[in-house]
Amino acid sequence: MKLKEHLKISFRSLRSNPMRSVLTMLGIIIGVSSVIVMIALGNGAKKQTQAQIQTMGTNLITVFVGGWHHAAPGASAQEPLSEDDYESLKKEMKYAAEISPEMSSNLQVKYSNVTLSASIRGVLPSYEAVKNLKVAKGRFITDSDNKSSKKVCVLGGTVASELFKSIEPVGNKIRIKNHRFEVIGVLETKGEGGFGGDDDTVVIPFNTAKLRLIQRANLSRISIMADKEENTDAAIAEAETILRKRRNITDPSNDNFMIRSQKELLDTMTGVMNVMTTLLAGIALVSLIVGGIGIMNIMLVTVTERTREIGIRKAIGAKSRDILLQFMIESMTLSLLGGLTGIALGLGISYMVPVSTGYATAVTVNSIVLAFTFSASIGLFFGIYPSRKASKLNPIDALRYE
Amino acid sequence: MNDRIIARLSGVTKIYKMGEYELRALDGVDLEVREGEFIAVMGHSGSGKSTLLNVLGMLDSPTGGSYTFDGANIEKYDDDQKADLRLKTLGFIFQNFNLLPRISALENVELPLIYSGVSPKERMKRALEALKAVGMESRSNHKPNELSGGQCQRVAIARALINEPKIVFADEPTGNLDTASSKDIMSILSGMNKSGKTIIMVTHESDIATYAGRRIFLKDGKIIGGGGNET
Numbered sequence: 001m002k003l004k005e006h007l008k009i010s011f012r013s014l015r016s017n018p019m020r021s022v023l024t025m026l027g028i029i030i031g032v033s034s035v036i037v038m039i040a041l042g043n044g045a046k047k048q049t050q051a052q053i054q055t056m057g058t059n060l061i062t063v064f065v066g067g068w069h070h071a072a073p074g075a076s077a078q079e080p081l082s083e084d085d086y087e088s089l090k091k092e093m094k095y096a097a098e099i100s101p102e103m104s105s106n107l108q109v110k111y112s113n114v115t116l117s118a119s120i121r122g123v124l125p126s127y128e129a130v131k132n133l134k135v136a137k138g139r140f141i142t143d144s145d146n147k148s149s150k151k152v153c154v155l156g157g158t159v160a161s162e163l164f165k166s167i168e169p170v171g172n173k174i175r176i177k178n179h180r181f182e183v184i185g186v187l188e189t190k191g192e193g194g195f196g197g198d199d200d201t202v203v204i205p206f207n208t209a210k211l212r213l214i215q216r217a218n219l220s221r222i223s224i225m226a227d228k229e230e231n232t233d234a235a236i237a238e239a240e241t242i243l244r245k246r247r248n249i250t251d252p253s254n255d256n257f258m259i260r261s262q263k264e265l266l267d268t269m270t271g272v273m274n275v276m277t278t279l280l281a282g283i284a285l286v287s288l289i290v291g292g293i294g295i296m297n298i299m300l301v302t303v304t305e306r307t308r309e310i311g312i313r314k315a316i317g318a319k320s321r322d323i324l325l326q327f328m329i330e331s332m333t334l335s336l337l338g339g340l341t342g343i344a345l346g347l348g349i350s351y352m353v354p355v356s357t358g359y360a361t362a363v364t365v366n367s368i369v370l371a372f373t374f375s376a377s378i379g380l381f382f383g384i385y386p387s388r389k390a391s392k393l394n395p396i397d398a399l400r401y402e
Numbered sequence: 403m404n405d406r407i408i409a410r411l412s413g414v415t416k417i418y419k420m421g422e423y424e425l426r427a428l429d430g431v432d433l434e435v436r437e438g439e440f441i442a443v444m445g446h447s448g449s450g451k452s453t454l455l456n457v458l459g460m461l462d463s464p465t466g467g468s469y470t471f472d473g474a475n476i477e478k479y480d481d482d483q484k485a486d487l488r489l490k491t492l493g494f495i496f497q498n499f500n501l502l503p504r505i506s507a508l509e510n511v512e513l514p515l516i517y518s519g520v521s522p523k524e525r526m527k528r529a530l531e532a533l534k535a536v537g538m539e540s541r542s543n544h545k546p547n548e549l550s551g552g553q554c555q556r557v558a559i560a561r562a563l564i565n566e567p568k569i570v571f572a573d574e575p576t577g578n579l580d581t582a583s584s585k586d587i588m589s590i591l592s593g594m595n596k597s598g599k600t601i602i603m604v605t606h607e608s609d610i611a612t613y614a615g616r617r618i619f620l621k622d623g624k625i626i627g628g629g630g631n632e633t
Contacts, residue, residue, distance in 0.1 A: 317489020
C-alpha cells in the first residue's frame with residue numbers, strides 16, 4: 001500500500017473532527033511559536049547589548065582607582081590615580097594607540113531656565129579617538145583649548161537636546177557651577193543606554209577641569225585605546241605591569257587599581273544574555289512537550305473511539321503496519337502542521353514585538369530548525385504508543401467493541 | 403462444484419480461559435470444505451458456530467488442531483501473513499454490515515483494493531462493477547447512514563467480492579434485515595454460489611439455511627450433524 005493512500009486516510013479522519021484537530025495542534029502551535037519568540041527576544045537583547053558596547057569601541061581599556069581587595073584589613077590604603085600614572089603609561093605602553101586622563105564630576109548644567117545634572121569630564125583631545133566619539137556639529141576640544149584652560153565644552157547628544165531643545169547649541173554659552181562655558185561642539189547620540197555612555201556627558205579640556213572647575217589633584221580614570229582589538233589583553237597586561245612597578249606591588253592580589261576592558265564587558269554581557277536565552281527557550285520547550293502529551297492523549301482517545309474501524313480494516317486484510325502508519329501519520333500531521341503554523345506565528349510575533357513594545361528581536365534559523373525538529377520528533381514520539389496500541393488490536397475483539 | 407478441498411480442519415479446538423474456568427468453544431472439529439460449496443453452519447447461541455467461522459476466516463487462531471487452507475498449513479502463519487490471505491483470498495459479510503460510516507458506499511467497496519495496492523482508476527472501475535453486480539451502482543456516493551439495512555448488506559457483499567475471494571464468509575447475513583431484504587440478500591448469495599463461489603454462512607434460522615447445499619450443526623463446540631461429506 002502506497003504512502004499516498006495512507007496520507008489520504010489520515011487526512012480524512014483528521015478533517016472529520018476539525019475542532020479536535022485544531023485544539024490538539026494549538027498546544028504545538030503555542031509551544032513552537034514561544035520557542036521562536038523567546039529565542040528571538042533573547043538574541044535581540046544580546047545583539048542590542050553587543051551593539052551598544054561596540055559603539056564605545058571594543059579595544060577600549062579603562063584604569064580605575066581601587067581594587068577588589070583593598071577592603072582587607074592591613075591592605076595598603078587606596079591609592080588615587082595620579083597624572084604621573086598617566087604620564088608613565090603614555091610613555092611606556094607599546095600597545096596603546098591613544099591614551100587620555102579623565103577628571104570627572106557630576107555637576108548641574110544650566111542654559112536659560114533649563115537645569116540638568118550631567119557628568120562633566122575633563123579630558124585631552126585624544127579622548128575623542130579613545131572613546132570612539134563622533135562630533136555631530138562643531139568641533140572637539142584641541143590642544144590649544146587645553147593649554148590655555150579655555151572654558152569651552154562639547155555636549156553629549158542627550159545633554160544637547162535636553163538643554164537646548166530646538167535651539168542651535170554651538171556658539172551658545174552654558175553655566176556650570178559659576179563658570180560660563182562656550183559650546184564648541186555636539187557629539188553624535190550613541191543610544192548606548194546605561195553602560196557609562198557618553199550621551200549624557202559634557203566634555204571639557206583637562207586643564208580647565210583641573211585648574212578651574214573640578215580642582216582636584218587626582219584623576220577619575222585613565223582611558224586607553226589598544227592599537228588593535230586583538231592586542232587588548234596584551235595592553236591590559238602591559239598597563240598592569242607598569243602600574244605595579246610604579247607602585248611597588250609584587251602580589252597581583254594587592255593591586256590598588258583596577259583595569260577593565262570593553263571586551264571583558266562584552267564577553268560578560270554576551271554570557272549573561274546566552275544564559276537568559278537558554279532559560280527562556282527551555283521554558284518554551286516545556287510547553288512544547290506539554291503540547292506533545294496533548295497529542296498523545298487525543299490519539300489514545302481516537303484509537304479507542306475507532307476500535308471498530310480498526311477491526312473492520314483488519315478483517316478485510318489491513319496489516320498491522322497499515323494501521324500503525326495510519327495513526328502515526330495522523331499524529332505526525334498534527335505535530336508538523338502545528339509546528340509550521342507555530343513557526344509562522346512565532347515569526348509574526350517576533351516581527352510585531354519590536355514594533356509594538358520596542359524590545360529588539362532577532363530570529364535565528366537555528367531556533368526555527370530546533371522548534372521544527374522538536375515538534376516533528378514529538379509527533380513521532382508521542383504517536384508511537386497510541387499507534388502501536390491500535391495496530392496490535394485483535395480483529396475479533398475490535399469488531400466486537402461497542 | 404468440484405472435489406477439490408479448499409479448506410480442511412482436523413481436530414481443531416479453541417479454548418477461552420476465564421480465570422480458572424476453561425470454555426471449549428470448539429472441541430475437536432473436523433471439517434472439509436470443497437470448492438464451490440455453500441455451507442450453512444447452524445446451532446444455538448454459544449454452540450461455537452461464530453468461533454468456527456472466525457477460525458476458518460483466519461480472524462482467530464485455534465488453540466489446537468490443524469488448519470489447511472488451499473494446500474498451506476495456516477497454524478505457522480503470523481498475523482500479517484493471515485491478513486494478507488484475508489485480503490487476497492477471503493471475503494467477509496457481517497450481521498451488522500461493518501461498513502466504515504464516514505465514507506461512501508463506493509469507497510467502502512474500494513477499501514480492500516487500497517490495501518492491495520490497486521491504482522485509483524482501476525479501483526474505481528472495479529468497485530463500480532461490483533456495486534452494479536449487487537444492484538447498488540445508483541447509490542454509490544451515499545454514505546452507509548443514508549442506506550437501508552438491505553442496501554448496506556449489498557454494499558458489504560460487493561466489498562467481500564471485490565478481490566475475487568476463494569471463500570466468502572457470512573456471519574448471520576440476514577440477522578438485522580426484514581423478510582423481504584433477507585430474501586434479496588439470500589438470492590444474491592445463492593446466485594454467487596451458482597456462479598462458482600464457495601460460501602460458508604452462519605445462521606440460526608432454518609429457512610435461511612435451506613439456501614445452502616450443506617448444513618452443519620454444532621453443539622458445545624462439536625459437530626453433531628452434517629460434518630461428513632454427504633451432498
